[in-house]
Amino acid sequence: MRTQVGIIGAGPAGLLLSHLLHLEGIESVILESRSRDYCEQRIRAGLLEQGSVDLLNATGLGERMRRESLVHDGIEICFRGQHRRIDIHELTGRQVSIYGQQEIVKDIIARRLADGGKILFEAQAREVGGFEGDKPFIRFEHNGSEQTLDCDYIAGCDGFHGISREAIPANLFKGYDRQYPFAWLGMLAAAPPTSPELIYCHHPEGFALFTMRSPTVSRLYLQVAVDEDAKNWSDDRIWSALQRRLGDHDGLKISMGKLSQIAVTPMRSFVTEPMRVGRMFLAGDSAHIVPPTGAKGMNLAIADVSVLARAFIAYYKKNRTDLFDSYSDTCMKRVWRAQHFSWWMTSMMHPTSSSDFDNERQIAELDAVTSSRAGSTFLAENYSGLPLAPWRD
Structure with a gap:
C-alpha cells in the first residue's frame, strides 16, 4: 500500500x-x-x-x-458553602x-x-x-x-x-x-443535569465535578487517592460523597440515576x-x-x-x-x-x-x-x- x-x-x-x-x-x-x-x-x-x-x-x-x-x-465554582458563576460569554x-x-x-x-x-x-x-x-x-x-x-x-x-x-x-x-498525588473517580449517571452548567467544587473531603453528556445523561467525578480501586465504591458510597461535596452549597439538589462506567483516572x-x-x-x-x-x-x-x-x-x-x-x-x-x-x-x-x-x-x-x-x-x-x-x- x-x-x-x-x-x-x-x-x-x-x-x-x-x-x-x-x-x-x-x-x-x-x-x-x-x-x-x-x-x-x-x-x-x-x-x-x-x-x-x-x-x-x-x-x-x-x-x-x-x-x-x-x-x-459560563461555569459554576463552589467553595465554603457558596457557589459563584464565571460568565464566560460576557x-x-x-x-x-x-x-x-x-x-x-x-x-x-x-x-x-x-x-x-x-x-x-x-x-x-x-x-x-x-x-x-x-x-x-x-x-x-x-x-x-x-x-x-x-x-x-x-x-x-x-x-x-x-x-x-x-x-x-x-x-x-x-x-x-x-504526576499528581490524587486521581478522579468518574462515572456516568442516567439522570438529567443537576445544573445547566458545569459545577467545579472545592470541598474539604476532596474535589467534585458535575458535568453532562446530554439532557438525560450526567457525568460526575470525585477526587480519590491515586491508588484507589473503583471496586471500593458502591453506588450508595458515590451518591453519599456527591451529596456531601456538591449538595453542601446553597442547597444544591443533585439529580440521581443508575450509575455506569465507574473508573479511576490518574492525574x-x-x-x-x-x-x-x-x-x-x-x-x-x-x-x-x-x-x-x-x-x-x-x-x-x-x-x-x-x-x-x-x-x-x-x-x-x-x-x-x-x-x-x-x-x-x-x-x-x-x-x-x-x-x-x-x-x-x-x-x-x-x-x-x-x-x-x-x-x-x-x-x-x-x-x-x-x-x-x-x-x-x-x-x-x-x-x-x-x-x-x-x-x-
Missing part, C-alpha cells in the same frame, strides 16, 4: 487530520488498532472550546453537533459546548467513509521506520497478515501509549512529566518536545496529555492537526517546507499555555490532606478569582480557548 500521509490512530486527531487533507485533495490512510465500534463507543472528553466548534462547523462536520450539543455561557464573547468525543469520532468516521476515505480498523501498527530519511513506512497487522504502508509522511495520532512516540530515538526528544501532565522528527509528526495525546480539570485534551488535539494540516497543504500545493519546520514551535506555544492552565485549575481545586496552609491558600485564591473581573477574565479566556489560526489560506 502507498499513500501521501500515513496516519496512526482513529481518534479525533487522526480522523480530523484525514478529513482536512481530503478537503484539499491530499491522500491519507488511517490505521487503527481497535474496532470501529470501540472507537465510536468509548466515553472520553466532552467539552469543546469555541475555536474547536468553529473549525468543525467550517469544515462540514458540525451538522449533528449543532442539533445535539449543549452550549454553555467576559470573552465566547462559549463552550458539551458534545462527547465519541460523537465527534462517529461524525468524522461517517464522513470519511462517505467520501471514500480509507480507514483500516483492527490494524495494529507493529513498526514505524524510515522517517529519519525519505522513505517512511508503517508495518502493521491486519486480517491476520503483516502489511506495509509506504508514505511520504507519518502522523502519529495514536495516543500516549501508542507506537509513534516510542519509535523516536530517545536522544531526539525530551519528555516533561508530572498526569506530559509533554514531548519536539513534536516532529524528520518525516514523522506527533499530534494529540501522543505528544502531550493534561489533567482533565481544564478540559484541554481533545481541544489541543484539534489545534495540533489544524496547524499540521496547514503545513501539509503548503507542501503539497506550493512545495513549501517552512511550516513543517515551524510545526513543533507553533504547537508548543499553545501546549504550554494549556499545561499551565490545567495545572493551575488542578492545583486550585483539589484540597490536600497534608497541608492546611495550602488548603486555606486555595480558598483565598478561589475567592480572588471569582470576585475579581480580572481574575474571572483570565479563567474565562483560557477555559473557552485561545483562537485557532486558519488551517488553510
